[in-house]
Amino acid sequence: xxxxxxxxxxxxxxxxxxxxxxxxxxxxxxxxxxxxxxxxxxxxxxxxxxxxxxxxxxxxxxxxxxxxxxxxxxxxxxxxxxxxxxxxxxxxxxxxxxxxxxxxxxxxxxxxxxxxxxxxxxxxxxxxxxxxxxxxxxxxxxxxxxxxxxxxxxxxxxxxxxxxxxxxxxxxxxxxxxxxxxxxxxxxxxxxxxxxxxxxxxxxxxxxxxxxxxxxxxxxxxxxxxxxxxxxxxxxxxxxxxxxx
Amino acid sequence: xxxxxxxxxxxxxxxxxxxxxxxxxxxxxxxxxxxxxxxxxxxxxxxxxxxxxxxxxxxxxxxxxxxxxxxxxxxxxxxxx
Numbered sequence: 001x002x003x004x005x006x007x008x009x010x011x012x013x014x015x016x017x018x019x020x021x022x023x024x025x026x027x028x029x030x031x032x033x034x035x036x037x038x039x040x041x042x043x044x045x046x047x048x049x050x051x052x053x054x055x056x057x058x059x060x061x062x063x064x065x066x067x068x069x070x071x072x073x074x075x076x077x078x079x080x081x082x083x084x085x086x087x088x089x090x091x092x093x094x095x096x097x098x099x100x101x102x103x104x105x106x107x108x109x110x111x112x113x114x115x116x117x118x119x120x121x122x123x124x125x126x127x128x129x130x131x132x133x134x135x136x137x138x139x140x141x142x143x144x145x146x147x148x149x150x151x152x153x154x155x156x157x158x159x160x161x162x163x164x165x166x167x168x169x170x171x172x173x174x175x176x177x178x179x180x181x182x183x184x185x186x187x188x189x190x191x192x193x194x195x196x197x198x199x200x201x202x203x204x205x206x207x208x209x210x211x212x213x214x215x216x217x218x219x220x221x222x223x224x225x226x227x228x229x230x231x232x233x234x235x236x237x238x239x240x241x242x243x244x245x
Numbered sequence: 246x247x248x249x250x251x252x253x254x255x256x257x258x259x260x261x262x263x264x265x266x267x268x269x270x271x272x273x274x275x276x277x278x279x280x281x282x283x284x285x286x287x288x289x290x291x292x293x294x295x296x297x298x299x300x301x302x303x304x305x306x307x308x309x310x311x312x313x314x315x316x317x318x319x320x321x322x323x324x325x326x
Contacts, residue, residue, distance in 0.1 A: 052294075053291070072299075073293075073298070075297070077294065077295055077296060077297030078297055083291065083294060083295060085291045088288060089292055091287055091289045092287065099292065103296065106296050106297065
């Protein structure tokens with residue numbers, strides 16, 4: 001299937017300091033892609049450019065057949081993009097239920113109760129996000145994505161600060177989204193979770209990207225193993241190779 | 246804030262409703278800036294982005310009551326000499 005989001009050779013600098021230098025990214029419907037790399041490698045900047053939050057200095061971005069450098073927010077959101085930032089997405093001013101209802105009303109989306117149940121957070125739906133644990137906040141943010149019925153989800157470090165059980169739950173939901181035909185890109189540096197979840201891996205390093213293919217192929221690359229896997233190198237390689245054949 | 250300014254004007258023995266137009270415009274501008282800062286502080290821009298709503302629209306809506314109120318005070322001030 002062809003990519004719904006194509007980010008090609010983008011360059012971005014902040015105050016003259018390069019963040020991206022020819023990075024590319026694809027989001028393909030039905031596929032979960034892990035965007036991995038060390039802190040400061042440019043993952044967040046690349047996702048923000050893909051989501052239309054910031055414009056690149058140069059390079060091409062195309063979403064759902066429309067090329068842009070900057071696009072109106074209502075247009076990009078209307079086309080089915082959902083962006084989960086690397087900071088809290090939901091406001092502390094309203095309960096989770098109210099915010100999910102806002103998304104449902106704006107896009108004629110899924111039932112919020114159904115979405116929150118899918119992430120296992122039904123008992124906290126009437127709480128404001130500041131009363132949730134970091135893991136519960138991530139779950140609520142993913143529930144927001146479910147309510148939207150997006151065509152593409154870009155999630156920036158959704159596994160940060162959460163426990164193994166919550167991580168497993170998030171992976172299940174992301175895999176469910178991909179299975180339903182959504183293009184999912186998840187960034188982070190939690191290698192076991194990301195490699196176990198992903199269909200394909202994009203490695204962001206030094207402001208550039210490398211397509212690594214399926215996780216087991218990525219785990220075979222000596223350079224990738226050295227820079228990304230570290231102590232997890234052996235178990236991840238075994239797990240991904242055996243689970244994906 | 247408007248109440249504070251009115252009290253300040255009273256203390257200065259000036260009419261609290263005869264406010265110079267430039268000062269009213271300044272108050273509205275201040276409300277606009279503070280609303281934008283508050284939106285950024287509450288980090289609601291990404292949520293609005295996903296709803297397809299520009300942050301500036303929310304700030305304008307938040308500023309609207311100040312515009313209406315200042316206009317009403319200005320009209321009232323011109324009627325009450």
